[in-house]
Amino acid sequence: xxxEGYEIFEAWLNKLKNQIDKGEEVTxxxxxxxxxxxxxxxxxxxxxxxxLPGSVPLKVVSELGEKRGNVFIKVIEEMDELSSxxxxx
Amino acid sequence: MDYRxxxxxxxKEGMLIxxxxxxxxxxxxxxxxxxxxxxxxxxxxxxxxxxxxxKGKARLFGSFVxxxxxxxxxxxxxxxxxxxxxxxxxxxxxxxxxxxxxLKPLVVEAGDSQCKQHxxxxxxxxxxxxxxxxxxxxxxxxxxxxxxHIIEDPDTGWVNWGNYRMMIVSKNRMTGLxxxxxxxxxxxxxxxxxxxxxxxxxxxxxxxxxxxxAAGTNLPAGAAEVDxxxxxxxxxxxxxxxxxxxxxxxxxxxxxxxxxMMPHERLDEGPQGEYTGFVHGRMPMPVYHxxxxxxxxxxxxxxxxxxxTFSDEQAISQSLTPVEIYRQLQVAGFKAVKDVRFLPxxxxxxxxxxxxxxxxxxxxxxxxxxxxxxxxxxxxxxxFVDGDxxxxxxxxxxxVYQEMATKVDPKRDIYRTDNDYFCTxxxxxxxxxxxxxxxxAARLLWDCTxxxxxxxxxxxxxxKTADLFSQKILDQAKAAYxxx
Numbered sequence: 075x076x077x078e079g080y081e082i083f084e085a086w087l088n089k090l091k092n093q094i095d096k097g098e099e100v101t102x103x104x105x106x107x108x109x110x111x112x113x114x115x116x117x118x119x120x121x122x123x124x125x126l127p128g129s130v131p132l133k134v135v136s137e138l139g140e141k142r143g144n145v146f147i148k149v150i151e152e153m154d155e156l157s158s159x160x161x162x163x
Numbered sequence: 164m165d166y167r168x169x170x171x172x173x174x175k176e177g178m179l180i181x182x183x184x185x186x187x188x189x190x191x192x193x194x195x196x197x198x199x200x201x202x203x204x205x206x207x208x209x210x211x212x213x214x215x216x217x218k219g220k221a222r223l224f225g226s227f228v229x230x231x232x233x234x235x236x237x238x239x240x241x242x243x244x245x246x247x248x249x250x251x252x253x254x255x256x257x258x259x260x261x262x263x264x265x266l267k268p269l270v271v272e273a274g275d276s277q278c279k280q281h282x283x284x285x286x287x288x289x290x291x292x293x294x295x296x297x298x299x300x301x302x303x304x305x306x307x308x309x310x311x312h313i314i315e316d317p318d319t320g321w322v323n324w325g326n327y328r329m330m331i332v333s334k335n336r337m338t339g340l341x342x343x344x345x346x347x348x349x350x351x352x353x354x355x356x357x358x359x360x361x362x363x364x365x366x367x368x369x370x371x372x373x374x375x376x377a378a379g380t381n382l383p384a385g386a387a388e389v390d391x392x393x394x395x396x397x398x399x400x401x402x403x404x405x406x407x408x409x410x411x412x413x414x415x416x417x418x419x420x421x422x423x424m425m426p427h428e429r430l431d432e433g434p435q436g437e438y439t440g441f442v443h444g445r446m447p448m449p450v451y452h453x454x455x456x457x458x459x460x461x462x463x464x465x466x467x468x469x470x471x472t473f474s475d476e477q478a479i480s481q482s483l484t485p486v487e488i489y490r491q492l493q494v495a496g497f498k499a500v501k502d503v504r505f506l507p508x509x510x511x512x513x514x515x516x517x518x519x520x521x522x523x524x525x526x527x528x529x530x531x532x533x534x535x536x537x538x539x540x541x542x543x544x545x546x547f548v549d550g551d552x553x554x555x556x557x558x559x560x561x562x563v564y565q566e567m568a569t570k571v572d573p574k575r576d577i578y579r580t581d582n583d584y585f586c587t588x589x590x591x592x593x594x595x596x597x598x599x600x601x602x603x604a605a606r607l608l609w610d611c612t613x614x615x616x617x618x619x620x621x622x623x624x625x626x627k628t629a630d631l632f633s634q635k636i637l638d639q640a641k642a643a644y645x646x647x
Contacts, residue, residue, distance in 0.1 A: 083431070083445065103431065110189075110297060110305045112332045112430070137444040139301025139434040 511542030
């Protein structure tokens with residue numbers, strides 16, 4: 075697990091917006107901002123640390139890598155990064 | 164020559180700085196290199212001996228071929244064994260001479276190869292054991308940017324060596340940009356994928372730096388880049404068989420990454436700041452599964468900062484590609500062509516061809532060839548100037564702009580073609596379709612040459628200093644100037 079947090083493409087959040095808004099678990103590809111390793115994680119995403127205790131920052135970036143904002147993610151499981159292949163990118 | 168002996172050569176010439184203070188692979192080393200490009204104009208190279216978390220394990224090698232903008236070929240000439248002050252024409256002509264004498268490589272035993280000093284195999288493989296740099300803040304990951312990708316054509320057995328960037332995904336996986344029409348990771352990989360079988364690859368860091376030039380050439384199908392590397396060096400490359408596949412790799416490589424590209428797998432690659440000066444967004448690209456890494460003690464990892472002025476990849480392309488285009492034009496029979504250069508700071512989109520204009524329609528023939536040939540496919544704008552325009556001097560760009568400003572008739576001399584040509588998807592002008600397929604580029608060609616009829620009918624006469632004054636007046640003025 076990353077202590078500094080993760081990074082995600084905005085497109086993934088847009089795609090899973092309904093599930094995230096309902097507080098459901100989602101599986102998403104992210105980048106560990108400590109090592110820059112790309113992994114897939116299963117977890118919950120929320121707007122703030124208070125709304126999602128035990129969460130870490132999730133930096134949101136555009137397709138060109140521009141910062142779009144921050145949300146938070148509580149990681150339940152780190153998975154093999156190729157799991158994202160199963161999820162349409 | 165390998166990267167280490169080349170570094171020694173730079174040191175002897177006073178062109179190498181070793182940095183022993185701790186720096187991070189995460190943008191910090193890159194920032195230093197960018198400053199070097201800007202402040203020192205790429206004059207020196209630098210080796211970071213103390214990369215945070217990697218001291219004694221691996222080093223970063225910056226500005227290894229970047230050179231002053233006005234002599235972009237300086238370190239390239241040194242890699243070719245020429246003096247650092249070799250002129251453009253000396254470098255170009257020597258390059259051309261060696262191009263015609265490729266040499267087959269020699270195979271050596273594993274025990275005679277430096278690249279197998281250490282071996283990581285299977286579960287022990289860890290790409291993060293090396294300080295691949297984070298180059299731009301917005302990049303999708305850590306990148307290898309100056310390396311050689313080796314893969315075999317499953318149909319013919321032809322082995323292609325090419326320079327392709329690679330993004331580190333995890334301990335044992337990478338992904339890389341695969342541009343349509345390029346042989347290795349695109350055309351060959353697609354052949355394996357169509358058969359639903361893995362494509363064995365080797366990814367080489369280091370070895371003889373001249374490999375980076377051979378792997379960057381647009382050779383015809385079937386020609387082996389490794390033979391040209393031997394020709395450029397004037398001695399055969401020494402190769403050793405990889406540990407996990409039948410490919411051969413440079414015996415003196417710093418790092419060799421071996422594995423397979425699995426069919427029908429894709430991972431996000433990018434974004435990455437590119438040589439065009441623009442960021443190329445993320446795209447799904449094939450996945451490289453790493454099975455083995457062999458490496459030397461404390462390996463050197465070179466890198467380039469795409470989009471920076473004036474980067475290592477620009478220096479290689481500025482030195483290599485114009486010469487290659489010049490050669491291809493000579494082979495095609497365009498003997499009136501005198502020189503080819505890229506404008507400083509630009510690559511294919513600043514291609515300038517200096518040519519005589521021996522008969523009406525010659526420029527049009529040249530234009531048609533450039534539009535269709537592989538070496539002309541990477542840019543969207545070409546300029547043709549007169550053969551007597553000096554392209555060898557450090558300020559040749561000024562001469563080109565002058566020709567452009569004074570000899571181009573906007574009605575007659577600017578050609579736009581909308582023929583859906585191939586161009587690199589990295590070109591920022593490509594639309595969405597073009598970014599995926601590489602197809603859809605138009606071309607703009609500037610004919611800045613003296614119109615054929617001008618020279619024959621003496622329609623206009625250029626002002627030349629020798630015509631303005633008699634020799635007597637010139638001598639008097641010179642004497643007076645000295646007195647004053």
